[in-house]
Amino acid sequence: MQITVNDTSYTIDVEPEMPLLWVLREELGITGPKYGCGIAQCGACTVHVNGYAVRSCQLAIGDLGNSSVKTIEGLGTPDSLHIVQEAWIEHQVAQCGYCQSGQIMQAASLLSTNPDPSDDQIDAAMSGNLCRCGTYPRIRAVVKAAAKKLQGS
């Protein structure tokens, strides 16, 4: 089966039931998306499918169809970071970092559909992404800052 991840096409030979997260990490060595729970409870595995946040542990590879996948590795590059990544660094959001790629992918998805979210909308959109280190206040602040940056750009 053929899949497209971060604009690169891959041929893989796996069972259609295999979750996208397993394909990314185990078959393709793309380890930005993290395994936290495997049951849609934590958000650590969040990637974009056709630009929208999806928990990659919940999407069987056989259900991906022709949709394209983007992981944190494809969101920006070290030379040209995504606005959300830039803001994340400026605000030094990460603590241990485990949840952070999921947080960033979820925030980028939110801002692409709702460039000026209210605090409540940020909380609603980000509440499915857990952070054991409790970086939540910085996450809310950084999503607002990224939204401002987006509006200025």
Next chain:
Amino acid sequence: MKMSFLRAAFAITSLFSVTVLSAGDKVEINPPLAGSVSKEQGLEAWSRIFEVASHPRCANCHTGPSDRPMWSGPSYGKTRVHGMNIQAGNSRIGAETILCSTCHTNKSEDWSNANVTKHAAPRVAMSWALAPATAHWFGRTTQQICEQLRNPETNGDRDTLEIAEHLNHDLILHWAWAPGGNREPAPYSLQEHVNDILAWGVAGTPCPQD
């Protein structure tokens, strides 16, 4: 702007859907002959319909003006709103904040083994969504739901035959009888429920306090 992101989000839910085909039980739609169901029999059918409509598998997503899906019933212990601060918004698919399909991903045609994992987000071969706000069942009485369901203004402009067809086509409704995980299914079977809807219709859609 608001409309454009809503439109975009609706577009993704269909884009993302690999195939939207029927799965699960096949339903026979055979209404009883006109005049063959008494009012008493219609009310008996209604009481079973109410058991289904008020069951958590159905009512948890029929939350009316609230855009919060609920977690209630034997599989959940204490009644509470859906975890993760989920708000389905006016779009009813979470387009304003986080799409239902972020976790309730769309399965392809065969979703028979989609929901075996306990506590994972249920999935079917269509886009997950809250029921429309007019279809408000959670916490409501048998009389209230009955009146809503027979009123085209609050039932999606359907007669009972069309309600039965709707039950046949909407796979989220099929899921209520095959919820997987450790969730209790809706009572009776999808076919029995459709039969009751049809019988209730032929009886003239009686409600308990008529």
